Amino acid sequence: MELPQLVARFVETLNTQDSKAYVELFTEDAIVHDEGKTHNGKQEILEWIEDANAKYESFMEPLQYEESASNGTLTANVSGTFPGSPIVLQFHLGFKDGLIDSFNVTG
Template sequence: MTLVDAPEAVATYLRAKTDTDVGTIVGCFTPDAVVHDEGRDHVGTAEIRAWAEGVAAAYTLTRTVRSVRGVGAATVVAVEIAGDFPGSPVLLHHHFTLADGSLAALTICP
């Protein structure tokens, strides 16, 4: 599977992250979605917006999609992230769960 074959919400999210388009990022999620990143849950679009804005403000990042695969009902995307943070670059796995075409959950882990 490639990003072209990924569900539209996943591809849109990854493009928006690259462009730091917070409005589009938030628009990919269901109203009650959960993002789990760096040991913390961000629940609902208001918290997801704050999370996305915080990441965009804190770091200058580049993202390179390394692989995309379907795992059951989930889509797992390996993304190499490089930037102005300790340990750069890192390979992070993004586990997406969809509901009715939107992102219901995203877990980001090494």
């Protein structure tokens, strides 16, 4: 599956658990919603992804991608060290200035 460059990089940095490269894909004031919590700005996003990488060791296999205007939805099979693994999740992405400005995970 061919993904836009930013989305492909998003998948790559998650799969390699490169937290610093991952957070560079986000705007300074980006908002992330995951597991019932909200993370605002790059520092909180970095802390969240470092914690998630350590706890879950997630690996994402993209299944489908749809994009319209400044939003995209990536459906992926995600496996890791979490209960119920593997699971199909949707990653709702908002884009601004070539970066991710909002991110919401749904199951």
